[in-house]
Amino acid sequence: MSELLAPAGNIEALDAAIGEGADAVYLGLKSFNARLRSSNFAWNQFEAAVNSLHKQNKKIYVTVNTVSEERDLERLYRFLSYLNKIGPDGLIVQDFGVIRMCQEFFPNLELHGSTQMNVESAAGVNLLSKAGLKRVVVARELGLEEIKYIKSHSNAEIEIFVHGALCVSESGLCLFSSFLGGKSANRGMCTQACRRFYTVDSSEGEKSGYYFSPCDLQLIEQIPELMQLGVESFKIEGRMKSAEYVGSVVAAYRFLMDNWEKDKKGAVATAKRLLSTDFARAKTSYWYNFKTNDEGVEKAGSLILNPNQAGGTGIYLGKIDHFEPADDAAKARAREAAGPDADPKDYAICMAHLSGGSYDPDPGDSIRLHRQDDTGRVSHKVRTVTQDEKGRRLIDVPLGFKRGDSVYLLQTKAMSKRYPRVLPSDISKFRQQPGAEVLPVLDLTPVARNELSYFPEGLYIQVSTVPDIYQVISKTPVRVILELNRETRYDLLEKKVSLPLSKKQVIISLDPDCPASREEEIASDIASLIEEGYRTFVANNIAHITMLRSKNANVIAGPYLYTFNRWAASWYENQNIGAFITPLENSWNNLKSNWEQNVRDRGLVTVYAYPALFRMRFKLPESYDFLYFKDKEETIFKVNSTEDGSVVMPEEPFSIADKVDTINSEGFKRILLDFSRTKVTRQELKLVTNAMFKRQVIPETSRFNWKDGFYSLEKIEIYKAMNEKASAEKEAGIVRNSKGGKPPRNQRSASRNSYSSRNKGSRGRGK
Numbered sequence: 001m002s003e004l005l006a007p008a009g010n011i012e013a014l015d016a017a018i019g020e021g022a023d024a025v026y027l028g029l030k031s032f033n034a035r036l037r038s039s040n041f042a043w044n045q046f047e048a049a050v051n052s053l054h055k056q057n058k059k060i061y062v063t064v065n066t067v068s069e070e071r072d073l074e075r076l077y078r079f080l081s082y083l084n085k086i087g088p089d090g091l092i093v094q095d096f097g098v099i100r101m102c103q104e105f106f107p108n109l110e111l112h113g114s115t116q117m118n119v120e121s122a123a124g125v126n127l128l129s130k131a132g133l134k135r136v137v138v139a140r141e142l143g144l145e146e147i148k149y150i151k152s153h154s155n156a157e158i159e160i161f162v163h164g165a166l167c168v169s170e171s172g173l174c175l176f177s178s179f180l181g182g183k184s185a186n187r188g189m190c191t192q193a194c195r196r197f198y199t200v201d202s203s204e205g206e207k208s209g210y211y212f213s214p215c216d217l218q219l220i221e222q223i224p225e226l227m228q229l230g231v232e233s234f235k236i237e238g239r240m241k242s243a244e245y246v247g248s249v250v251a252a253y254r255f256l257m258d259n260w261e262k263d264k265k266g267a268v269a270t271a272k273r274l275l276s277t278d279f280a281r282a283k284t285s286y287w288y289n290f291k292t293n294d295e296g297v298e299k300a301g302s303l304i305l306n307p308n309q310a311g312g313t314g315i316y317l318g319k320i321d322h323f324e325p326a327d328d329a330a331k332a333r334a335r336e337a338a339g340p341d342a343d344p345k346d347y348a349i350c351m352a353h354l355s356g357g358s359y360d361p362d363p364g365d366s367i368r369l370h371r372q373d374d375t376g377r378v379s380h381k382v383r384t385v386t387q388d389e390k391g392r393r394l395i396d397v398p399l400g401f402k403r404g405d406s407v408y409l410l411q412t413k414a415m416s417k418r419y420p421r422v423l424p425s426d427i428s429k430f431r432q433q434p435g436a437e438v439l440p441v442l443d444l445t446p447v448a449r450n451e452l453s454y455f456p457e458g459l460y461i462q463v464s465t466v467p468d469i470y471q472v473i474s475k476t477p478v479r480v481i482l483e484l485n486r487e488t489r490y491d492l493l494e495k496k497v498s499l500p501l502s503k504k505q506v507i508i509s510l511d512p513d514c515p516a517s518r519e520e521e522i523a524s525d526i527a528s529l530i531e532e533g534y535r536t537f538v539a540n541n542i543a544h545i546t547m548l549r550s551k552n553a554n555v556i557a558g559p560y561l562y563t564f565n566r567w568a569a570s571w572y573e574n575q576n577i578g579a580f581i582t583p584l585e586n587s588w589n590n591l592k593s594n595w596e597q598n599v600r601d602r603g604l605v606t607v608y609a610y611p612a613l614f615r616m617r618f619k620l621p622e623s624y625d626f627l628y629f630k631d632k633e634e635t636i637f638k639v640n641s642t643e644d645g646s647v648v649m650p651e652e653p654f655s656i657a658d659k660v661d662t663i664n665s666e667g668f669k670r671i672l673l674d675f676s677r678t679k680v681t682r683q684e685l686k687l688v689t690n691a692m693f694k695r696q697v698i699p700e701t702s703r704f705n706w707k708d709g710f711y712s713l714e715k716i717e718i719y720k721a722m723n724e725k726a727s728a729e730k731e732a733g734i735v736r737n738s739k740g741g742k743p744p745r746n747q748r749s750a751s752r753n754s755y756s757s758r759n760k761g762s763r764g765r766g767k
Contacts, residue, residue, distance in 0.1 A: 002227050002234055004257060005061070005159065006250045009040070009239035009379075011339065011423060014049060016247030019419030021254035024059035026092060028239065032064045032072075032079060032188075042343065047086050047430035048423045059089040063239075065114035066188045067095045067564045069710065070593035077439035080106050085432060092137065094172070094186070097567030099131060100574075110134050112159065116186065118172040118560070120146070120515040122153035123523070123543035129156035131571075135232065137161075139171040139515075141617045143287040143296060144222065146516035148229060157232040162219040163249055164237025166286065166304065168194045168212050169614035170645075173512055173560060176613040178585050179650065179704060180635075182711035186562065186585065189711055194614060200626040209307030211629065212614075212648070218283035220252065220271050224260045242366040242379045244411030247419070248277050279314045279410055282306065287617075293517040297645060300618035307623075314368055314408030318357030321403055322392065326350050330384045330396055337383050340425070351386060351394035354407055361385075361395055364413025369397060370406045379410060444566055444599045445573060452601065454504075454536045454554040455579045457669040460604060462509060466491045466499065468680040472673075473500055475689055481507045481538060483676050484525070485644050493528050503533040509676075512540035512560040513617060513645060523547045538581065545575050559583050559606065566594055569602075578602060581672065584611050584654065587709035592666060600667035607656045607663070608688050609674035611704070613637070616646040640677055647677055655701035657691040 006017035008025040017025050027049070028040045041049065046062075053060045062083060068076050076098070083091065084106045091109055093099060094116040102109050112135040113119055113128045120139045128136050135157035138150060142160075151158060167174065167185075177191045178184035195213040199206055219226070223234065234257075236249050252274035259267040284303045290296035326334070326349045338347040354360075361367055365382050378398055386394045397407075458478035463469055465487060469480050480501065482488055491497045499506060508529055514522055526537070526547050539545055540558035548555050556579040563569045563580050572580070581604045582591060595603050620641040628651070630636045636651035656663075660671055673688055691698045 002231055002257065003059075004250065004253055005233050005235045006246055007164075007236055007239040007241065008049075008246075009241065010243070011041075011045065011421075012243035012381075013239075013241070013246045014422050015419040016243040016417070017250050018053070018056070018058060018422050019417070020247050020250035021258075022058070022250050024061060024089070024233075025053070026061040026063060026235075026239075028063040028188075029079075032066055032068070032076060043082075043433045044427050044430040045423060047432055048427040050086055050088055051430070052422050052424065061090040061092055061112065062088045063092045063114075064098055065092050065094040065116050067184075067186045067562050067568075068097055069587075069590045070565050071590070073097070073565055073567065074439045075434075077101060077105070078434040078437050080109065081437050082432065082434040084109055090135065095562070095565070095568055096571040097565045099133070100567045100571040103132060107132075113137060114172075115139055115161070116172040118170060118512060118541060119543075120171075120513070120541070121519040121543040122150045122516060123519060123546040124514070124541065125150055125154040125156050125158070127542050127546045129154065135159055137235065140166055140217065141170055141287055141300075142515065143290050143517070144225065145291060146287075147226070147231065149516040149519070151229055151231065159233035159235055160226070160231055161217060161237055162223065162226075162234045163253065164216060164241075165281075166214045166217050166284075168214045168304070168616055170513055170617055173612070174614045175585060175611055176648070178710070179611060179613055179654075179702070182705050182708060184585055184705075184710055187710050187712075196631060198629045198631055200624075200629040202626045207307075210309055211307050211624065212305065213281075213309055214304045215284040215306065215309065216281045217286055218275070219285060219288060220256060220275060221268055222285065222288055223253065223256050224264055224268075227257065227260075240377060240379065242368070242381070242410045243419075244366050244416050245278065245280075247417060248274060248411075277411065279408075281309055293515060294643075296517075297618050297643065301616070301624075301646075302621040304618070305621060305624075314410045315359060316357055317359060317361060317367065317407040317409050318354035319403075320352045320369075320397070320401060320405050320407065321355045322353040322388075322394075323403070324351045324388055324394060326396060327386075330386065333383045334396060337381065345399075348399045349383075349396040350399055351388075352397045352401070353388070353392045353394050357407070359409060360393055361409060362413060364416055366410040366412075366416070367395075367397075368408045368410050369401055370408070371401065372404045372406070442566055442570055444569055444596070444602070446598045447578070447601050452579055455556070455604075455670070457601070458671075460507075460670060460672045462672060462674040462676050463680060464488070464676050464678070466497055468675065469506075470500055471680045471682065472675070472685060475685065479505055479507050479536075481509050481672070481674075483509045484511060484529075486642075489525060492532065492534075493525065496532075504535065506534060507536045507538060507556065508534050509538040509558065510540055510544050511644070512558075513615065514541040514543045515617070519543065526553075527551065539577070545577070549576075554579075556581060556604070564590060564594065569594070580604065581606065584609060585705050585710070587705050588659075588707065589709060591668075595668075597667050601669060603668055604670040604672050605663055605668050606654075606672040606674050607660055607692070608653060609672075610649045610653045610676070610678055612677070613648045613650060616648075618645060619643070620646050649677060650702065652700050652702055653698075654704045655688070655691070655698045656703065656706050657688050658695050658697045659706075660692045661695055 003023045005024045006022035008014035008017055008027040030040050050060055090112045092112045092114050094114040111133045113133050115137040119136050125136045137159040140161050174185045176193045180193055183189035183191050198211050199208045252271040256267050256271040286304055287296050287300055334347040334349045361382050363382050368379050370377050380398055382395050384396050456478045460479045461472045461477040462481035464483040530551055530553055536554040538556045538558040540560040555577050557572050557577050559581045562583050579602055628636055628638055637648055638651055639648045
């Protein structure tokens, strides 16, 4: 029997999910999860939830599905140690550093591969299964035939999304939010920039719309067939949705799963009626009805995109145009509704007036507030309504919102239900928290003599066409990286064109999109390229690792095989991958922390690129007759739509070409200029190489996250706490030691020596 898995973004949603018959829930805590903007659970609430659900024979999974920088690792280790003690039924993970750490220290924790891993094939599923993962959440942009193929060619449990919001980007490959302000989707901070209002330059002149805001997924009609396939878990998206939403969606899918065998047509009709109160976006079955990859590439765009569909969900109630403080009675009602164990922040409210909508919310209605700058979206249940001196109707809203922020209706009170509480009324006995364990230091393996003969020091240039190779060889790169796409595949394997350099000097970069419908074709192309004499490949999907194994090929981990920390790099080392192209989102400080001096010859650092901000598996609809679009800040973006899918890039490239001397001096002696998806011109090539040699900043370029790194709520909170503590100590006349609270130096080195000696000689496990 397939499992029905529901989101629990807060305690009320947990109650609704279990009350309507979910077999399991997934939730996040206050860090290391891809929905940091949802309420999430406090330590004692989580421990109580695990205890209560296990008594009901229900399961609970924890999302640890973000990538971690080097500075996060000690905190991550303590977090995993805490989870190991509490005993949830599984961890949903993205970072291979988490897998590596669990393999070493917490082998009893059950691991599930997140959809952020971009697993689209049986080869990818099988690699994770061999690594010890029990279940894989496959990519959302897969079709029914592809799910069938994966099920019949792999052994791990398969979990699929069946309802809720979609990402327009291929799973785990979106850099858009990160590029615009460091708020990375891979770090749980996505601002959903794709759902914003854009202006395009079309054949009819300027037009505006929500061009990249996708519809919501709904697979209620496909559930019987998916159950017959043996899919182990059906996942409902929505950790940022209201309890009413969770309850109604769970009820619909539970009914169908329990009754379709008796009366399939009637059960589907009833389930669809139960979903009629889902005030979300228009629905789509996305890729599920296509028989071939080419059919999906051609038609999926028109099923998922609608420029007239606003990015928000629910019925528009208007914008906030006026605030007033909440009186004592309103505060008391909010405190009572939040529950006895709630954080005071959960019932901190003020009163707001809305204008521009067609419905006035009442107490008991669930609303969602969207900040105008896309920094946050919060679901909230209205508790009280008042009038001000001018007769304006005011509703209670959480603190932290401003005039101009939008409000949407999610559910009305009439749709609300009361559910038995999952958590006990007294959770004071649940007191465990992450401790102060010290993470043993891991040393990556220094490069052995001749180990990286295929990866020499010097300049690398990446291009997307064979003619562009002729353009760039004037700069005498030590290697040219050629992107494998439909055009280059034809040139290399069918036309068998002659290249102006030896095949030893050409590295083939594999596309991160590796769906099940093309899995055998891609594996065959790789084998043919090896037969033709190409020996070095850039893997950008974990399936490529399986395809290249035992093929006498050199494998470089590409920028989409994220290595933001040494534990992730160590995992890849153990897959016999010794060279790495560092992720484009990375910062200079994290790069130096991740790769110590004696292993920096393993890294290739990109200093110039047009980053793929998001990648879509489909061609854009015919009505999208534009190449460029811009946002309200007049930032211009370019979209390429081809038979290989669609890619959005910035008009202004990422460049740190002027920093090459600094990068080299720190031991990173391999530098990449990436002209993928662009036509290389002599003028641009000269501009970039001059900037490298003359240490000149190229005008109208972006630094991405190179200087400032990722936006970090934790870092902001730490700085805030440090400032508050410093102020308090200053008032008390206390003088702090400048070294702060670090452990004594001898203690830290002792932990390094202990771990290193215990694992002497192990690849990626210390020297």
